[in-house]
Amino acid sequence: MAAQMKPGQGALDYGSRLWLKILFGVIFFLLYAPIITLIAFSFNTDKRGIVWRGFTLNNYAKAWDNEALIEAMTNSLMIAFLATIIATILGALVALMLWRFRFPFKAGYEGFMALPIVIPEICMGVALLLFFINSGMMELSVHLPWPLNLGNIVIAHVSFCFPFVAVVVRSRLVGFNRQLEEASKDLGASEWQTFWQIIVPYMKPGLIAGALLAFTLSLDDFVITFFTSGPETVTFPVKVYSLVRRGVSPEINAASTVLIVITVVATVLAMKLQAPEKAGKG
Numbered sequence: 001m002a003a004q005m006k007p008g009q010g011a012l013d014y015g016s017r018l019w020l021k022i023l024f025g026v027i028f029f030l031l032y033a034p035i036i037t038l039i040a041f042s043f044n045t046d047k048r049g050i051v052w053r054g055f056t057l058n059n060y061a062k063a064w065d066n067e068a069l070i071e072a073m074t075n076s077l078m079i080a081f082l083a084t085i086i087a088t089i090l091g092a093l094v095a096l097m098l099w100r101f102r103f104p105f106k107a108g109y110e111g112f113m114a115l116p117i118v119i120p121e122i123c124m125g126v127a128l129l130l131f132f133i134n135s136g137m138m139e140l141s142v143h144l145p146w147p148l149n150l151g152n153i154v155i156a157h158v159s160f161c162f163p164f165v166a167v168v169v170r171s172r173l174v175g176f177n178r179q180l181e182e183a184s185k186d187l188g189a190s191e192w193q194t195f196w197q198i199i200v201p202y203m204k205p206g207l208i209a210g211a212l213l214a215f216t217l218s219l220d221d222f223v224i225t226f227f228t229s230g231p232e233t234v235t236f237p238v239k240v241y242s243l244v245r246r247g248v249s250p251e252i253n254a255a256s257t258v259l260i261v262i263t264v265v266a267t268v269l270a271m272k273l274q275a276p277e278k279a280g281k282g
Contacts, residue, residue, distance in 0.1 A: 035260065042253035059250040060258075069255050072239035077262075079150050079225075079235065080218040083157035087214040090158065091165025092207060096199075098166070099173040116160040117167075125227035128156045132228060153235070156228040157218040164217065165210035172206030212270045216263060 045054040063069055098110060116124060132152050176199070184194040222237040229238060236259065243252055 038253055039257050039260070042250055042257045044250050044253075047249065059254040062251045063254040063258070066251065066255075068234075069236075069239060069243075069251070072234045072236045073255060073259065075150060075233060076219055076236040076259075079153050079157060080215050082150075082154045083161055083218040084211050084215040086154070087158045087161035087165050087218075088207060088211040091162040091210055091214070092169050092203065094162065094166040095169035095173060095206075096203075099170055099176075113163050113166065116163050121160075121221075121223040124160060125156075125224040128159065128224060129227040132156075150233060152228050152230070153225055153233065156224050157221060160221075160224065161214040161217050164213050165207075168210040168213060169203055169206040172203055176202055208270045212266060215266060219259070219263065 041052070042059055043055050043057065044052055044059070045056045046052065094113065098106070103109075180198055180202075181194055184198050185191075189197065220237060222241060225235050226238055226241075229235060234242075236255070240252055240256065243249070
């Protein structure tokens with residue numbers, strides 16, 4: 001026989017679910033309302049972008065014709081692309097080293113590696129600025145051809161991105177079954193073959209997630225980039241900051257919307273790359 005419902009239990013369940021729905025709605029609104037507003041006002045005909053006047057696509061054409069804005073976005077994409085590749089490789093190697101090997105002062109090294117994650121960005125930016133100035137890289141990057149003049153910013157982004165990749169990849173390696181590695185060696189595979197055919201495929205979801213995180217962090221970074229960029233190199237966040245000081249225009253909203261779309265597309269592609277493994281597990 002089914003258990004009898006206690007008096008008031010149904011109303012209690014409905015009330016708790018109602019509060020959960022309200023809480024979810026409030027959180028959803030706080031998270032996505034600013035983004036939706038930004039996208040909506042990118043189609044606004046008002047030049048100041050304050051009051052909704054009407055719908056237009058001219059703002060995207062103006063943003064495309066703005067050479068300084070396009071150059072800044074291109075710089076940001078190039079920096080994010082290079083920093084993501086380097087940070088993913090370094091982060092994966094660091095995660096593999098911390099997971100696989102034992103060495104003196106390992107705990108101290110782990111804590112030291114986490115410093116770029118926990119210290120304030122303003123401190124990281126000032127430290128990198130002093131490093132580049134004292135090493136002469138800031139002046140050297142000004143005279144190098146593009147994209148080599150972005151080198152100091154790429155180095156700065158790699159320095160704070162690769163610890164995030166290492167954390168994500170190492171959390172993935174914690175669940176690795178060492179018996180798979182032993183079975184591969186018993187079947188005659190070398191260390192290199194075991195690494196590429198057993199360990200790397202298992203690391204793939206962590207590598208994709210870490211690379212996506214590094215790409216996003218690098219693409220929208222402002223503080224560290226502001227301190228490490230030279231006078232001839234401007235990224236999209238720094239450019240938007242300089243323009244916003246004179247007022248938010250639909251042109252800026254349109255360029256920001258394009259950047260949001262790029263980030264969403266990168267996220268979808270990363271999820272697609274992880275989908276085959278999930279299907280195989282099911």
